[in-house]
Amino acid sequence: MNAVTPGRVAEAPAISAFAPHVIERVMRVKGDLRLGVPVVLTSGPDAAMVIAVEMLTPERYAAVTTSERKPQIALTRHRMAMLGLEGLPKAKVLGMTLPADANLAAISAMADPALSAAQVAPDGRGAHSAKAFEGGAIHRAAIALAKSAQLLPAALILPLKDGLAEAVQHGLCVIDAAEVLSELAAARFQRPVSTAALPMAAHQAGRVHVFRPNDGSIEHYAIEIGTPDPSRPVLVRLHSACFTGDVLGSLKCDCGPQLQSACTAMAKAGGGVLLYLNQEGRGIGMANKMRAYALQDHGFDTVEANHHLGFDDDERDFRNGSALLKQLGITSVRLLTNNPAKVAILRDQGITVVERVPLVVGQTAQNAHYLATKVAKSGHVLK
Ligand SMILES: Nc1nc2c(ncn2[C@@H]2O[C@H](COP(=O)(O)OP(=O)(O)OP(=O)(O)O)[C@@H](O)[C@H]2O)c(=O)[nH]1
Numbered sequence: 001m002n003a004v005t006p007g008r009v010a011e012a013p014a015i016s017a018f019a020p021h022v023i024e025r026v027m028r029v030k031g032d033l034r035l036g037v038p039v040v041l042t043s044g045p046d047a048a049m050v051i052a053v054e055m056l057t058p059e060r061y062a063a064v065t066t067s068e069r070k071p072q073i074a075l076t077r078h079r080m081a082m083l084g085l086e087g088l089p090k091a092k093v094l095g096m097t098l099p100a101d102a103n104l105a106a107i108s109a110m111a112d113p114a115l116s117a118a119q120v121a122p123d124g125r126g127a128h129s130a131k132a133f134e135g136g137a138i139h140r141a142a143i144a145l146a147k148s149a150q151l152l153p154a155a156l157i158l159p160l161k162d163g164l165a166e167a168v169q170h171g172l173c174v175i176d177a178a179e180v181l182s183e184l185a186a187a188r189f190q191r192p193v194s195t196a197a198l199p200m201a202a203h204q205a206g207r208v209h210v211f212r213p214n215d216g217s218i219e220h221y222a223i224e225i226g227t228p229d230p231s232r233p234v235l236v237r238l239h240s241a242c243f244t245g246d247v248l249g250s251l252k253c254d255c256g257p258q259l260q261s262a263c264t265a266m267a268k269a270g271g272g273v274l275l276y277l278n279q280e281g282r283g284i285g286m287a288n289k290m291r292a293y294a295l296q297d298h299g300f301d302t303v304e305a306n307h308h309l310g311f312d313d314d315e316r317d318f319r320n321g322s323a324l325l326k327q328l329g330i331t332s333v334r335l336l337t338n339n340p341a342k343v344a345i346l347r348d349q350g351i352t353v354v355e356r357v358p359l360v361v362g363q364t365a366q367n368a369h370y371l372a373t374k375v376a377k378s379g380h381v382l383k
């Protein structure tokens with residue numbers, strides 16, 4: 001007998017029967033960017049060909065840059081600041097017209113700290129002479145798509161005179177930038193896909209529920225441990241995937257011991273729900289997290305490393321967690337976390353958090369600096 005049962009509390013969007021719905025078109029465009037295929041973004045009368053910098057090849061770069069096109073780069077303000085540029089506009093996404101002689105190596109180095117050795121040390125910042133400008137909808141949509149595809153947040157932008165004609169000529173996907181921005185910012189409906197019993201070391205009565213977001217992105221899991229009773233506050237953990245900590249037993253963070261100790265606490269309490277959210281690396285993905293770790297090897301802390309790559313401190317979207325709780329019929333929780341921001345987000349989403357239950361385990365010599373940085377910069381509490 002399961003105490004919680006996934007149900008459809010959220011409305012699935014009306015997907016048109018034949019033509020792709022707007023979110024489906026956005027995800028096609030995201031797939032193309034991840035492959036390195038150019039896409040065309042439009043905004044009112046403006047149009048531009050957009051390619052993720054990380055995926056640019058010399059052949060494609062040579063093919064898309066013609067003498068009459070003035071290439072630009074879209075980067076986040078964080079990344080531009082790390083490049084040593086001063087007097088930057090306040091906006092989060094910025095553009096810069098590239099010098100006529102910009103080559104692929106220089107463009108790639110603007111996006112990727114690993115390709116620019118001089119910029120890797122915190123005090124060895126490079127200098128670029130061109131002036132940055134506030135990014136428009138096309139720049140913002142390009143960065144949002146690159147982040148969503150878990151690529152470096154950097155895009156080559158080639159303004160086009162007739163975007164539609166170019167799209168048709170080269171068989172490129174074309175989409176409105178405002179549609180991209182609103183769809184990527186929207187909470188996603190997650191469909192329960194499958195469920196099965198899973199006896200676990202922590203408790204023999206375990207059950208895994210798999211949920212699939214309707215944008216086709218990676219699935220998230222809700223794991224019942226013991227017999228949670230949804231009529232009372234349920235002991236809950238929102239755990240963000242950490243391959244290095246959860247699977248490899250990394251000493252650089254506290255995730256593995258937190259996961260184990262959460263399962264044990266739920267078993268002891270008779271029941272609980274573990275949400276395993278597949279947002280590796282605070283939402284930047286495994287490849288970028290290893291880029292961040294490489295920067296940490298050079299002296300950056302966990303927050304600075306994210307900024308150096310062009311990301312915010314934390315790119316996770318915890319609305320997926322609150323949506324899953326509601327689907328499981330759980331509206332009141334005791335939340336296992338050291339991160340008060342998670343409590344606030346769940347409350348914002350209408351979940352009653354009756355108590356924050358600290359989860360202070362797994363402190364090592366190797367993660368002392370990391371944990372201290374989270375306390376100093378991310379509002380974590382280690383008690
Ligand atoms: N980008 C980045 N992500 C990291 C790093 N170390 C761990 N992570 C990821 O951070 C996430 C866990 O976040 P934490 O900040 O440790 O903890 P939290 O989820 O905010 O709070 P707790 O509930 O107390 O665990 C996981 O997705 C990890 O993969 C790092 O140095 N850089």
Ligand SMILES: [Zn+2]
Pocket residue numbers: 242244245246253254255256
């Ligand atoms: Zn971790």
